[in-house]
Amino acid sequence: xxxxxxxxxxxxxxxxxxxxxxxxxxxxxxxxxxxxxxxxxxxxxxxxxxxxxxxxxxxxxxxxxxxxxxxxxxxxxxxxxxxxxxxxxxxxxxxxxxxxxxxxxxxxxxxxxxxxxxxxxxxxxxxxxxxxxxxxxxxxxxxxxxxxxxxxxxxxxxxxxxxxxxxxxxxxxxxxxxxxxxxxxxxxxxxxxxxxxxxxxxxxxxxxxxxxxxxxxxxxxxxxxxxxxxxxxxxxxxxxxxxxxxxxxxxxxx
Numbered sequence: 001x002x003x004x005x006x007x008x009x010x011x012x013x014x015x016x017x018x019x020x021x022x023x024x025x026x027x028x029x030x031x032x033x034x035x036x037x038x039x040x041x042x043x044x045x046x047x048x049x050x051x052x053x054x055x056x057x058x059x060x061x062x063x064x065x066x067x068x069x070x071x072x073x074x075x076x077x078x079x080x081x082x083x084x085x086x087x088x089x090x091x092x093x094x095x096x097x098x099x100x101x102x103x104x105x106x107x108x109x110x111x112x113x114x115x116x117x118x119x120x121x122x123x124x125x126x127x128x129x130x131x132x133x134x135x136x137x138x139x140x141x142x143x144x145x146x147x148x149x150x151x152x153x154x155x156x157x158x159x160x161x162x163x164x165x166x167x168x169x170x171x172x173x174x175x176x177x178x179x180x181x182x183x184x185x186x187x188x189x190x191x192x193x194x195x196x197x198x199x200x201x202x203x204x205x206x207x208x209x210x211x212x213x214x215x216x217x218x219x220x221x222x223x224x225x226x227x228x229x230x231x232x233x234x235x236x237x238x239x240x241x242x243x244x245x246x247x248x249x250x251x252x253x254x
Contacts, residue, residue, distance in 0.1 A: 005041055005082060012040040014156050017074045020067050029064035037074050038081075045085040055081065058095055065102035066109025071152040072166050073101055075159025097164060108175055116179035116186075117147060123189035 016037040023032030038059055046052035065073060076097055083089040125140035132139065159166045 005044060005078065009040045009044050010078065010160065013037055013074060013078060014071065014153070016040070017071050017156065018152070020070050028060060028062050030067075030070070031060050031063045034063050034070075034074070035059045038077060041078050041081060045081055051085075054091070055084075058091060061095075063098060063102060065106040066113065068113055068148050068152055069105040069109040069155060070102075072155030072159040072170075073098060073105065075156040075161075076101070076163050076166055078160050079163040101167070105170075108170070112175045112179045112182075113148060116182040118144065120182040120186040120189070121147075123186045127189045 016039070020030050020033035020037060023036060024030060025032060035056055039056075042052060042055045042059075046055050059077070077094055080089060080094040080097055084091050084094060121140055121144045124143075125136045128136040128139055155166070158169050162169065
């Protein structure tokens, strides 16, 4: 029979997993933070001092993965530890689970959160500065934290309820595909902002035409995002931008 952890203990483990990096060391990397996150559960599952000591020892071995997706591993460890405590699984099942997932999930988390989500939200926030001013910073903090905290919570619950089946659920998320889309948004937002700044501060239009050029610049940024999402060549976008600027110059607009 599987030993079931109290809900309060489970949520204490999730809360502590947010501080996984706090005890980082060159020897064990995130192992101390992992043991800290699991501590409430291990104390509840293993009243026997010898079994408890053995449980802590197996989680103080070197451990390192992306801190956000680590929530899924923490949940999965609890899934297995409940069965190990009941004698339904050997202790090696927990160690295999950690060793199998921490490398692939580290690469997945780095690619999506560090290299896709963070630059995309940052680029969108910068684009909003001319409209919102300092509130664009609040948008960045709110949007980024909403995504990664929601992902952490979902991963933790999935690991806790599914164990090894967490891998199949992650495939359904298609994070590499979403990462590519976010990088397109990032490039488009940066290009739109550059066009807007060039028109605003580098080009002097005649009278009422200046607001029109602002609209054209922002529209070009939106068009760039759409075309990049359709895998249109970046060089084609450069040629299109050059053609627009040339047309405006020939007609005497700027």
